Amino acid sequence: MGRTAPNLISESVQTDAESSIVGQLVDFWFQIRAPIVAPVVQLMVNLCLVMVIMMFVERVYMCVVIVLVKLFRRKPEKRYKFVSIKDDVELANSAYPMVLVQIPMYNEREVYQLSIGAACGLSWPSDRIIVQVLDDSTDISTKELVQMECQRWASKGINIKYEVRDNRNGYKAGALKEGLKRSYVKECEYVAIFDADFQPDPEFLWRTVPFLMHNPELALVQARWKFVNSDECLMTRMQEMSLYYHFSVEQEVGSSTYAFFGFNGTAGVWRISAINEAGGWKDRTTVEDMDLAVRAGLKGWRFVYLNDLKVKNELPSTFKAFRYQQHRWSCGPANLFRKILPDILNNKKVGAWKKFHMIYAFFIVRKIVAHIVTFVFYCFVIPTTVLVPEVHLPRWGAIYMPSVITILNAVCTIRSLHLIVFWILFENVMSLHRTKATLIGLLDLNRVNEWVVTEKLGDALKSKFIKLGKKTRMKFGERLHVLELMAGLYIFFCAVYDFNFGHNHFYIYLFLQAAAFFIMGFGYIGTFVPS
Template identity: 50%
Template structure:
């Protein structure tokens, strides 16, 4: 330790002091001094040179100890994390649970025997893959390389080396003859799909630029809706508003209030609160909220299903089977976390006037928490590209795009002709959009009409959301392919649902 007070004492150390903070509290080193001028002079005495060499050696030793200490700390942190990850994967595979099982992803109940066999096959395949990988590594480091004449079949001798040589030669033959061709085919297919996706994105960007350059914007054929307070006759058809929800204790009040404040004649629209909650407390809270708005004059109803078959698709299907639905011409859907603006219906419904081929009007999403953290900012960029480029370009040039499941107005006749809501996939919105398009209905996307919602702020919520969104497209492709082939549509209408909506 350096003295705290050195008045009147000539300072003999000219080096630069280095303060080292140790993570381990057991260390008691407070200061290490750099080399002094005496260590750098060649004309000093031998004793001074020995002292400098000893000091530098001690400093090097402490630096090495510090680096070793940090490396040991990193290894100590990595090892528990790795063991925790392996144990979590082992528990998940052993129990056969997936994200769809946790979230209730809309799948039918599977046979436990078939499920167990499937996961057993996966575990056996993984173990075999790890074993073959280890075998390849050992063969590489041992130099067990064979030329073409040595790949012929022969009977192994009793030596251990010969047994390994025989197994390795057989594995190379199987890999070259049976595994390499399909892998090469899959690689080529992935390259082709990547090129298709890249060309699709390039065309979409050029289309978006053309829309901005020409200022193309959907305009209602029948003109704007008259002001409700003016008393003039306007286009005010019967509209059914549906709010499907399930255990939405945090956001049900905002969504119900926003829908009840829609600027539309009270006698011309009905609100259905479709509650699939299994929590009695949540059910009672939503009932009280609905009763409160009923007392204020809102035309709102509460529906609850005891048997939750089909999840959201089953909930919407059950609500459409009500006898009073036949009195309504259009239906709009808002998820529980969406809050439309009061003029939402006045900006969307007029597009249906004098346009009998129009089946869907989709609005854009806006996010109230887009600047919350890095994850929400990245999601905002991704979804803005989806709405600004994909949806808008497909709407203008193809009259088709994927329904986003909420913030859209459907013509009930289009839903009925398409077969209504089906419970066969977890992407019921994409399913109904493809079937309606194959029946000849056209869609319009309004980029200037926004409906507020929230983005997942945690990675766990984001992962579950993405799993729900991406778990059904390939299943839908398999189910809709026969209908796409049989449908009487042109080449562009055929390629749009097949490549732009299902495959990406």
């Protein structure tokens, strides 16, 4: 049936009105773009370029240092005295120092047997080691399983203690602090700490404790992590690429130059007297490990990192768990910087150069600038410049320096170099959450002390799929991540605009980055364990 004349007139008027509104908006945009928007965007570009230069200099510096370390073979055994412990007929086992092994746990049903078994399997005289399981589990059945596992090892002659609290105050820091208060700990000189998914090899203590025994200035011996599930999915491969740079370069450089780096919270051995002198475990942030390391460093204690001593552990393979982990790892350091900066500035025990390293390199560049510039520059400012052609964006800052930074990061994981494009896109998406978390930490906002234990799957994924016989789909609503989708839409709009009107060909990168935001925004990343 044909449309009447009044309807046609009404639709025509409506179309004209809509066109008029769009036209007015376009005219308004062109009026404010050059005099108002362009200066603001140019200022943001300039600030981001400064941060890019800071990161570039830091990466090149660390690259030079690590090359020199490898070239001159400055291994820990050459920088510190290391003498293997030998049996003494007269002293017998008393020649071995007492070592406490702490394993903090929270509802670790999938991995508790692995960590307890590995700790109880450490090669050390049985009367000179105490394994302490700190169980903060709220799930009763899990608690019973952990207790039974401890009893099983105790029946084999292992000196293992099962400790529980009636609260979770301080989370991991609170558990570790309470564990050190036990009367039997007074006999111990050193404490080895392993998270619930970590599995040290039997010779771990033989490789670490002698450093502390023969070098009284050392407070911490840190081992490297080895990921048992890095090939589980693309997301775990991306994490491996990021973390290998941290271990191969950042930790190694810190150990070789300033004898200072951030404790990784696990797979390390501390001198208990150093912990006490530094003020013990504190729960003021979600990075109690880094907090302790900085305070111990300010007391003059030195740390050593063993790159060739690896402890097996598990990477988070679900996107949900990974996001929570990254929030904690990004928010915590920023919040700690806010709280500990006065202590660093007023400290009299360490020199100005070490203070500068702590403030500028350790905190500002690596924990703050690295997160903020990745998102603000590559996911907002660069896309915005295609809408504002008056802004000058030099290629050295947008392409060349970032390329060098990326290559220096990725080269530590040779086997994954072919995934470098995916890694760049993945890291840019994750920078959204890291930037948000960093700002929360700096400004001390809500969620600043949010602590969500990283979910460990162990064999859960495999066993559940075998049981079900087929892959179970996650509900669509559970997959959606609004922030990623919004960022993806904006970048996609900028890509379309650049494709039609731009001249820099940024749309190639922008389309890829938008796709990455959409893929992760719809939850198609990582693995999913059926409930």
